[in-house]
Amino acid sequence: MKALRRIAAAAGPPLVFAIIVLGLWQLYASVGPVSSLTLPKPTEVASALWENRSLLLENTWVTVEEILLGFAAAMVLGFLLAVLIRSSRLIERALYPWLVASQMVPVPAVAPLIVIWTGFDLRPKVIVIALVCFFPITVNTIDGLRAADPELLRLLRTLRANRVQRFVKAQLPAALPFIFSGLKVAAAFSVIGAVFAEWVGSSEGLGYLILTLNNQSATAEMFATIAILGVIGIALFLLVRGVEHLALPWYYEAREDEGEPEVDGLMLGAEV
Amino acid sequence: MRSEKLQAERISKVYGGNGGRVAALHEVDLDVGAGEFISIVGPSGCGKSTLFNILAGLIRPSGGRVLLDGSPPDQLLGEIGYMLQRDLLMPWRTVLDNTCVGLELNGVGRREARERARAEFPRFGLAGFEQHWPAKLSGGMRQRAALLRTFLAGREVMLLDEPFGALDALTRRQMQAWLLDLWQADSKTIVFVTHDVEEAVFLSDRVYVMSGRPGRVVLCLDIDLPRPRRQDITMTEGFQALKARLMEPLEAALRETQPGAVG
Numbered sequence: 001m002k003a004l005r006r007i008a009a010a011a012g013p014p015l016v017f018a019i020i021v022l023g024l025w026q027l028y029a030s031v032g033p034v035s036s037l038t039l040p041k042p043t044e045v046a047s048a049l050w051e052n053r054s055l056l057l058e059n060t061w062v063t064v065e066e067i068l069l070g071f072a073a074a075m076v077l078g079f080l081l082a083v084l085i086r087s088s089r090l091i092e093r094a095l096y097p098w099l100v101a102s103q104m105v106p107v108p109a110v111a112p113l114i115v116i117w118t119g120f121d122l123r124p125k126v127i128v129i130a131l132v133c134f135f136p137i138t139v140n141t142i143d144g145l146r147a148a149d150p151e152l153l154r155l156l157r158t159l160r161a162n163r164v165q166r167f168v169k170a171q172l173p174a175a176l177p178f179i180f181s182g183l184k185v186a187a188a189f190s191v192i193g194a195v196f197a198e199w200v201g202s203s204e205g206l207g208y209l210i211l212t213l214n215n216q217s218a219t220a221e222m223f224a225t226i227a228i229l230g231v232i233g234i235a236l237f238l239l240v241r242g243v244e245h246l247a248l249p250w251y252y253e254a255r256e257d258e259g260e261p262e263v264d265g266l267m268l269g270a271e272v
Numbered sequence: 273m274r275s276e277k278l279q280a281e282r283i284s285k286v287y288g289g290n291g292g293r294v295a296a297l298h299e300v301d302l303d304v305g306a307g308e309f310i311s312i313v314g315p316s317g318c319g320k321s322t323l324f325n326i327l328a329g330l331i332r333p334s335g336g337r338v339l340l341d342g343s344p345p346d347q348l349l350g351e352i353g354y355m356l357q358r359d360l361l362m363p364w365r366t367v368l369d370n371t372c373v374g375l376e377l378n379g380v381g382r383r384e385a386r387e388r389a390r391a392e393f394p395r396f397g398l399a400g401f402e403q404h405w406p407a408k409l410s411g412g413m414r415q416r417a418a419l420l421r422t423f424l425a426g427r428e429v430m431l432l433d434e435p436f437g438a439l440d441a442l443t444r445r446q447m448q449a450w451l452l453d454l455w456q457a458d459s460k461t462i463v464f465v466t467h468d469v470e471e472a473v474f475l476s477d478r479v480y481v482m483s484g485r486p487g488r489v490v491l492c493l494d495i496d497l498p499r500p501r502r503q504d505i506t507m508t509e510g511f512q513a514l515k516a517r518l519m520e521p522l523e524a525a526l527r528e529t530q531p532g533a534v535g
């Protein structure tokens with residue numbers, strides 16, 4: 001019950017906002033100086049969604065598969081790269097500038113090359129998505145691995161913790177909130193990556209569908225496709241957030257009820 | 273004849289940074305017998321935490337050496353229990369799992385470590401809080417959890433750096449009496465840092481007073497008050513006399529640093 005109410009409280013305001021925007025849009029597209037080829041009404045988009053549901057659904061699965069694989073690859077590689085960079089100061093100094101420089105290379109420009117190297121199957125899409133997504137994961141993980149309290153690491157050393165134990169018991173847990181921040185940004189990027197990848201070399205998927213619909217000037221159908229891409233992005237984001245809440249109860253429960261601190265349970269003395 | 277457990281021999285420490293060199297300690301001698309309760313008082317910044325870091329094997333002294341059971345150990349780090357000034361409870365572990373961490377690192381299995389820790393919770397005034405997150409505990413309870421973590425690690429010698437520094441006066445009194453009971457029940461050797469002279473006298477077999485930076489030992493005073501001690505001993509003449517003898521060099525040390533700096 002409490003959970004339901006919390007979800008309603010969270011979903012209420014954005015839903016109201018969406019309804020207002022859609023209403024204004026409907027109004028403008030109905031009475032404003034625009035043709036439905038330029039700006040279809042939300043109701044037209046909705047019927048395009050329904051009429052093309054099987055075509056859209058088919059291509060949705062294609063794109064969702066690419067995104068999940070690409071996101072997973074970015075997660076693993078982004079994390080390992082961050083651990084590598086944090087493993088020694090020399091490696092950090094050698095690699096970190098190149099990590100940042102890698103973001104100056106526009107992924108849409110290298111996407112065709114990746115298609116040439118790997119072919120037209122799933123691989124180039126997974127690679128392009130991973131390339132778009134790994135950066136926020138890596139950067140946040142690097143920051144997170146710096147976040148552990150140096151005094152805590154000292155304390156663990158006096159308790160005979162070796163390097164691996166200090167990593168597992170202190171550095172990794174301290175990094176987790178940062179890692180999840182990176183994952184949430186990456187979730188939002190992953191959809192963009194999928195569309196790029198499909199534009200340069202694909203014959204299916206929602207990104208590819210947008211290209212074909214664009215050629216046919218099927219504006220309402222394009223909007224419908226874009227709406228689905230948006231939903232995929234939001235769903236992935238919410239999935240990451242859900243996992244985050246499960247994985248970091250300490251992080252959220254400490255913030256939730258900032259009520260009065262509990263009394264000092266001093267019941268000492270007699271039983272010693 | 274008491275047997276020396278932990279000794280500092282002419283320990284000096286100079287921190288070298290790009291901001292210049294800071295002499296933190298100058299030829300500090302310290303003798304801690306097995307089972308003794310020793311306190312160190314001194315003005316803030318005189319190197320008490322630095323001394324503890326050296327005794328715990330975390331940093332190397334610039335001069336002098338540390339002896340354990342009469343000889344320099346191959347590996348000092350890990351031989352001595354150390355409760356740092358901050359409680360350093362891990363927010364991602366429950367109170368119970370925080371107290372177990374030393375046992376886990378000693379190779380005790382999770383389940384057994386938890387059992388052993390759980391058994392100590394009543395004695396440490398933590399019963400019922402096993403599954404709480406540390407963020408939900410009061411300051412006094414956090415200190416007791418940190419202390420339990422140090423006790424469970426099982427080292428004979430424990431260094432406690434101002435463990436009660438942040439507590440209110442009443443809680444502090446209770447914790448002192450309780451700590452003494454604990455020390456006697458478990459026959460540990462304790463070295464205790466405080467800026468509270470009364471606390472030092474009440475708890476200790478011997479008190480060292482350190483000067484301002486660079487820290488030197490300016491007085492080492494045996495506290496020959498009978499044990500077990502109760503709170504009302506602080507009213508006795510003997511107690512007050514010892515306190516006065518310690519206050520004198522401490523106040524001199526304070527004057528030579530800055531006015532008003534205690535800690």
Ligand SMILES: Nc1ncnc2c1ncn2[C@@H]1O[C@H](COP(=O)(O)OP(=O)(O)O)[C@@H](O)[C@H]1O
Binds near residue numbers: 288535
């Ligand atoms: N890592 C460090 N590098 C340089 N100076 C330090 C370092 N740690 C402590 N100091 C300096 O050494 C002096 C003693 O510090 P500390 O041992 O923390 O004193 P206390 O615990 O008695 O307050 C202080 O002046 C402090 O600024």
Ligand SMILES: [Mg+2]
Binds near residue numbers: 321322357
């Ligand atoms: Mg200190």
